[in-house]
Every structure is written in structure tokens, then in C-alpha cells.
Amino acid sequence: MSSILSAQNIVKKYAAHTALDNVSLEIPSQSIFGLLGPNGAGKTSLIRIINQITGPDSGTVLFEGQKLSPQHIENIGYLPEERGLYKKMEVGEQALYLAQLKGMPKAEAKKKLKDWFDKFDMNAWWNKKVEELSKGMQQKVQFIVTVLHEPKLLILDEPFSGFDPINANLIKNEILSLKEKGSTILFSTHNMGSVEELCDHIALINRSKKILDGPVKEIRKNHKSNTYEIEFSGNMMGFTNSLWTFGKLGEHKMDGDYCKAQVVLTPGSTANQLLESILPVAQIHSFREIIPSMNDIFISKVNAENPLGTKSNFTE
């Protein structure tokens, strides 16, 4: 799979502070790429560099193999985390203006806008001033403006914040259908649930450095700790003895003769061996491998990097 965007050894410094320290990224075409990291990690700096709002101090960004230049602006759509529209300007006029700034001819922009307004059932808003709309409505307008010119690369910074669950779902489906149509989505978020649900790839940035990247499935696979959760009826003592050398008992609890235990496989053992050894002593209700959630990986990674006392808290 070729990459639509490739950032190589990006460094960005502000006076006394390094925002990005030698960060490299490969964003594969037609994928959803999650850019994760605690607040102040450097995500916004990186996004601004990709959008050519600022330039890197060193390093290069390639768009479809070419050095990033103003001609690529038309191929990128950007939804910033802090949403903003001209409050006193009418919705339709403003959407047209922003589309034209992205290089769309007026007539084409108008036609596409009408389609989107039909789709989201918001034709009545066309002549309204932005300040007359609710926050959720403004968000919808902004989303449309971002995707209107059908960019190859769509950069969405916290796209779901401010939407109610129904509209968030609407937007999620739009994002997936844009991907189907060939767009690549760079998706910056704190919402780990949506990362697992949507992202194909992720990169984790912490304290100006990239500390992890790769396909989501692979990362989760790499971070699994060979831990299995077993629910069974039987004797806990007999269960523990039966583990032999195949596994080590972790967290466990009992409710009468109903037990739930986590077992970590010893290196070299397989799940099947473990299962075989416990079969004679326990009536098994369930047996499943515990795969860490992105949330767990995120927290453990960030906390491992950061010294004690500055632990970030990412539960959403």
C-alpha cells in the first residue's frame, strides 16, 4: 500500500520549547490514520505543518511522493479542533467562500453544497447567519465545508466533539463512506473507543516524540501479554495445581464454586496446553484471550515514558 503522506524527521521548535522532535510518519492511502497523544504532545503542530499553516524547522513532508507545496492545499481538508466560522456571515455565502478559497469554482461549489444541504436536511439554514444556529448545527456546516472539495487527505481534529450521539453517528458514517470513495483520513483524537472502531493505523506522540505507530490490529497483537481469562466451576485449589508449568495464576475471584481467574501463559506454552491441563479439574464456562484495548496501551505507553507524578489520565 502506497502512502499518501510521508513526514520525514520533522523538527519544530518554538523559542524554549521543542514541539516536534524528529517525528516521522507514513500515512497509507485510503486508510483511517489515528494521531494520538496527550495534550501538548505536538499533534496540533504536526497537523499545522501538514496543512502548511506553519513550516518545519527541518525535515520534509511528501504528499503522494512530491514535496508538500501550496498546490496540494486543494487536496487537503482540515477540520480544526477549535471550530470557527464567521458569526455574522450567512451560512451559504460563507460555505461558498471557504470552498472557493480551497480552489473550487463557484458554480461547482454551489451545486455540491446544495447536495450536502439536501442530504443533511439543512436547506433552511442557507440564508441564516451562523450565530443564529445551534452549536451542533454549526459543527455540521463546518464538517460539510471541510469535505466539500473531496480532498484526498482529510484531517479531522476531534471530529465528534460537540455532536450528540445521533449526529456523531451520522458523521461517522460519512467518514467511512469518504474512505470508501478513496479519501484518506488523518484523525486526531482522545476518544479511544472511536480509534478502535475506525482507525486502521495509529501513531502515538508523546512529549514531541513518536513513541508508537503501526496498524491497530498489529499493535494490539504486539501488546497482548498472553493472558487468558477463564471462568469455571470447580475447586480453586485443584485449578491452581493443575496449571503446572503452563501458566501462572493472576487475578482471580470466587463466588461459591463459580470462579473467574486470569492466567498468564509461561513462555513456550500454548493456550491449548493450558486448556488441556485444566480440563480434568474444572467445568469451563468461558476461555478467552485478553487483548489490551487501545486505551490500555495508550496509558501504559504514555505513563512508561513520563516520570512518576506527571501521569496523564486518558479515560474517555
Added chain:
Amino acid sequence: MNKILLIIKREYLSRVRKKSFILMTILGPILMAGILVVPIWLSLQKSEKQKIEVIDESFQFSYISSKDGQRKGLIPENESVHFDYPEIKIEDARAGFYDTDYDAILYVPSNLLNSGQLGINLFYKKQLSNNVQEHIQSNMSKMIYEVMLAQNKVNMNVIKDAKDKSTFTLRTIQLDETGKDKETNTAVNVGIGFACAIAIYFLIFFYGAQVMRGVMEEKTSRIVEVILSSVKPFQLMMGKIIGVAMVGLTQFILWVILTTSIYSIAAATVLKGMDIKQVQQKEEVIRIGQNLDVNHMGKIEHNPVVDLWSKFDNVDMTEILICFVLYFLAGYLLYSALFAAIGSAVDNEAETNQFMLPVTIPLVFSFMIAQFVTQDPQGSLAFWFSMIPLTSPVVMMVRLPFGVPMWELALSISLLIGGFVATTWLAGRIYRTGILMYGKKVSWKELGKWLFYKG
């Protein structure tokens, strides 16, 4: 380039469509026309006739008629003043003043000519107009003057003749490089210069502040990040500056058109068909008469407003108008770039104050300098401050009606354009950093650092 046009168009249209713009455009000329028409109208108004009771103990201003034994007055009357000469003591007149319908008592004591000091008093209920006071004073003074000459057996005609022949008005004529004469009038020059300077000062502030507020609006509403993903910060800043400049020009042109039309309509109706040229001609005749009569203390009433108008013809209004537009535009561009930089550096209106002061000081300062400039329009102070870009828009406008050599104008404008390029460059560097910086209170030191950030 296409995108900067889009920005200019939006900035322009969004402002021109505002109610406040339309209101300003309509009210401006009404105010301007008012400033031009009202003084003329007032000066041509006949005020209500004042009735004055003259108690003349000296008999210098009245006499007893031999025919009917009644006292007859000598002070000339006109359409705004009427004199009565009752036989009454000053004490009684004072005591009964409010029982009469007289507006004033004019008291001339008996020892008028011997006391060495003319103790003539005017008692009034409500202040009399300047015209009436002037009329009384000049006529009485002239009468006493003639009496005194006569008492000393001086021939009135000799004096009058000598006066007439020795009186002249010093004409000040500028001889320009092409050998053409240009008659000037200092008061008119100062008037025009100051009017233009005030207008430039006001317009620069007004439109500069609009740029600043526009930048802050984009920053605080956060739309700037969306726009900057499509255009360069410098394009956005210049688009706004140019867009607002065009709003200013549009307003200015509309003002000129509207003012002229309102003025001509007003002139036609208020001045009751009296064309301004006619007024001028009439005044011209009066002035010639007055010159001949200068120390004989005005038979003629002098109309300063109409007088002033007649001298406008001597000033090259086209040159001034062209220079006004040039200096307004270049001065505005210079200052609005600084205003844009301020707007980008702050998060809210309150924070602008610390940065506004240094930007406004040169403008205010140039206004203070302007007073000295009118006294010596070709002096070195005037020269240098009309060259320095920050002060030249105001100072040069003050100098202009006095005549400024072409090379000085060219140099001043070039320096101003250079200054504008420099401040725009400077402002652009502050702007591109400031516009994306939130929640940070910015100091001067910080702004200095931004200048050297890499794009």
C-alpha cells in the same frame, strides 16, 4: 493571487453591506454639508431687531431738534438694531429697565470728551450679538474721531484722502517654478491644511481600528485556522487591509458625491437662489470698498465665511484632493499593518491597550507638530516631519496648501511607501505567529522574538 481577490471581496462586501456603513455614508455628508452651509446660512440670517435705549448726556450722539424740541439720534441704525433717545435719567432707566421692552441701555456720560477715557456703557438683559456690539462700537468710535478732528480744526478731507491713498492690502503671491503666479492666503491655507490633517488622522484611526477588530474577530472565532489551511497568513492579512482600504475609498467617494449634491441643493434652497459666486462677488465689491475705508471703521459688515470661500479658488484643490487620497491610502496601509499585528497578538480587546499607545503616539504627535508647521511651513521641522513615514500623512497635508516642491512630495510619498512596505513586512511576521497563539499574554519582548521565527 486569485485567493487574495476572494478575501478582498469578502472583506469589502461584508463591510459595505453593514447598516453602520450605510448610516455613516449618509450621515457623513449631512454633517459635512452642515459644516459648510450652516455658518453661511447663519451669517446671512437677519437676527431679531434689537431695541436700545440711548441715554446720551454728552449730546455727541443726539441733538434737540429746533423744530419740535424733540431729541433726535445720530447713531446709524440698520436691520438688526434700533435706537430710542428718551429724556430720562440713567438711574431711572436702570431701575425701570425690566418694565420696558428695551434689550439694552446705552449710557453715554456727560463728561465724555474731557475725561480722557470714554466711559460708554451698555447694560443688557441678554447678551447682544457680536454684530450689534460691533455696530455700536465702530459707529460711535468713528463719530467721536470726527468730532475730535473737527474740534482741532483738522480738515476731514485731507485726512480721509491721505488714509485712502496710504491704505493697501499686502498681497502674497507665490511664484512657482513654471513662472506662474499663485495668490495665497495664510488663513485659508491653515484652514484647508488642518481640515485635511484632521480627516486623515480620523480616517486612519477609523479604518485601522476596523482592520484590528477584523483580525481579532478571526482569531477569537477560530476561523483563522480553517482559512490558513487554504491561504498564507500574509495573503489573509493583506486581503483584509486592502479590502478595508477599498471600503474607505468607497465611503470617501460617496461622501464627496453626496456632499457636493447636498451642498448644491442646500445652497440653492437655504441661500434662496443666491449662488455662492454671487455672494462672493458681492463680498468682493464689499472688500474693495472696505479697503478704501479701512480705518474709518466699517460702514460695511464683514462676512468672514463668505470671504473665506472666495479664497478657495486660489488654492489648487485638485492637487490637494489627489494628495489627500494618496496620503490617506499610504498612511492607512502603514498604520493598518501595525493595527493588524496588534490584533493578531492579543486575545481580547482589553489587551490591545498596551500595544495601541506606541502606535497612536506618532499620529497624535504629528498633530501637535502641525501647529508649528503652519507657522513655518517651509522650516526644517516641517520638512523632516513631512518626510518621516509615521508623521508625514498628517504633517504633509498641513504643509500642502502653502505649496510644496514637487521633489519633496515625491520623496515623502516614496518614503511613505517604503515605510508601508517595511511595517507590512514586520507586521506580517508578527501576524503569522500571533494569529495562532492563544491564551498567552504577550509582551513586547515576545513580539520581538516572533520577528525571527522561521516560517
